[in-house]
Every structure is written in C-alpha cells, then in structure tokens.
Amino acid sequence: MAEQTIPADRPESSPPPDPTPVPGTGPDHSRAAAAPAGPGAKPDAAVVRDALGVGIAVGLSGFAFGVTAAGSGLSLLQTCALSLLVFTGASQFALVGALAAGGNPFTAAAGAFFLGIRNAFYGLRLSQLLALPRAVRPFAAHWVIDETTAVALAQPTRRSVRLGFTVTGLTLYVLWNLTTFLGAIGAEAIGDTNAWGLDAAGPAVFLALLAPMLRTATERAAAGLAVLLGLGFLPLLPAGVPVLVAALAAPAVLWLKGRTPGGRAADVMEGVDARTAIPGGESGGESGDARNGRGEESTGDGRRPAGEER
C-alpha cells in the first residue's frame, strides 16, 4: 500500500530532515503559524491534499479486506472488529488467510503479529517527529501504520508532520472501516466470492506491499527463500506454521550474508555510517519502510547505482 503514498515528484533524501520548528511556534502554538513561515514550510492545504490522497486511495481498499474476510468465513462482526481494533492491513489479511486455511488461532495471530512489528519501528521515528505529549501517545499509537508514517516522514516541519499524520490517520481509519463493512455485506450478497476472483485480492495486496521492499539482493534472497520454505512446508506442517518457518528466511539470509566476505564488508560499512552513505535517490517515492528499517540495508548494497529502479 505504501509504495504509492509519496508523490513521486517530491525530492526525498532519507532520512527526512528533522522538523525545523519555527522559533516561537511551539507545538501548542501551531495555530499562530497559520501562514507558513520560515524556509521549508509547506502550506497546510498541500499537506492536507497529500494526506487525503493517500487516505482515500488506501482507505477504499478496505473493501477488498471486507470481501476477503467474509469470503473466508468470518462473520460481519468479526470482520469489522478486525478493522476497528487491529487496523494494520497486512496483519488483517494475514490473519484471515491463516484462519481460512484452518490454522489454529495462536499460530494465525503470531503471523499477523510478526507483520505488525514493523509498526514499532515506524513509531520510533514518529515519536521523534511528532513529539507528542505522553498522554496523547496511546491514542496516536493506533494510527501508526505504513501510510501515516509515509506521509508524516515526507513533511518538512513539525506542524505539517502532525497535520499529515492526523489527516491521513483519520481519513484512512474512517474509510477503511466503512469499506470493510460494505465489503463484508457485499460478499454475502455476491455469494461465491471465488467465482468473482476475489480470492486473488489477498495475494495481490501482499504483492503490492512487498514489491517496493525488494530493492536489494538481500531482500530478494530473503523473499525467495521464504517462498520456498512457505510452499515446501505447506503440505507437511499444520496450517499457519509454514509461514512462521518462512519468517526464518530473514535471519538465515542475514547470517549467510555475514559469512560471505562481501557481506561482512558491507556490515562494517553499515555500522560506520548508515546515514550519510544512503544514496539520495534511493528512497524517492518509497514507503516509510525504507527509511525506518532499511537505511542500513541500502548502504550495504551501496555499490549499486542509486535509484537504479527508476
């Protein structure tokens, strides 16, 4: 979802510049800065427009989730509870897929949870950028997902970071839940959802989420190994477990990389200056994933030409 969330024309060198608060415009006086002030400020209308674009486009895909969940045998209430309470798309699709395949509730939840862990890393970055009072954080936490992170990280000032995060979060939350509900109702009306090809929506969503992450050889190797493990163990292990086995592809690839001479050199580089060596063009139009979790990764493959894929 996140790969399209940042307008491609925005120059985005990672990590994004820390917000430069306008002097005298503290977090709680942001109203005073109704007119953009200082260099790098961005008109509120532009922030809202970007945020709405992301929120609406992705929010509408809650429909696919509603249909998929209902088609997998979940009740309307269960489907809506997932969107209301979990609110992180990949985890929701993963849970529904695992339950549909007959997985036990705990292995199914484990897979969904592991997918949700990336949000902790988004939160780390966002907590610096948003600088929220501690009392507000438990409420903001629910909106810490791919899309809100991508929009927030693209903003130049604290004011626009907060505005972008809030507008994206609100739009996406409302639409995602609304379209989940409509999709779940629609699935009942449609009848056999598979006849309409709706069982392909889940894997297509995963593929769309995965594609922008496959930048370097390390990620491609991990993905390839995970596919082999996931499919290879599918007939052998109880439902839900093969995915967890496939997750081991990540440490396995990192371990193998650490054992090869080139990989070790890359590791050293990553340790030395993970930030400065990131090629400027690398993260343009990329998801928050890239900046949060993979800054080091891109230096590891710094020998690749920057922005080779565009």
Place this chain on the structure above:
Amino acid sequence: MSVWIAIAVTAIGCYAAKLAGLLVPAEALERPLVRRLAALVPVALLAALTAQQTFSTAGSLVVDARAAGVAAAAVALLLRAPFLVVVAAAVLVTAGVRAIGG
C-alpha cells in the same frame, strides 16, 4: 470462538507493537541487527503469504486461476499502476480465467 481468540490476540499484539515504538527509548531498537531483522522479517512473511495464498487450497499446493490473477497484479506493479488498479487487475483476471473455465 477460536476466531475471536485470534482476533483478540492479534489486536492486542499489534496495538502493543505500535505503542511500543512511541514509548520505547530509541536506543532499544536502534541496534543495527535488530533493525535489519525487523526490516527483513516482513519481506519474508509477505513473500511466503503471497505464495501460499496464490498456490494453496486447504493445505495442498494447487495452480489455478489465482496464479494468472497474481501474475496480472505483478505486471500492473511493474507498470507502476496505483494500488487499487493492482488489486483490481488480480481480481478481474482471476474471474476472467474462471469464467473461461481455467
């Protein structure tokens, strides 16, 4: 009932992960190995899930119309189509192949 258990565990776990990021001191998760694993585990999970949901039915491997649909989604992604178009391509091609009798 077991579905509700799964929903509750997932909801609590996912919320805890989100909140942890906002509350945990940055150093705790800043170790390079932790960061690289956290970036790579979703890649592995998504890849395995994509493959399984494309090529399996009730615990056995099958190749059916979904493969064509997901291939169409891959083409749409290569053409940099918007998210909704990617999903729509998968659904339409899968439905089309089934309608033809594939």
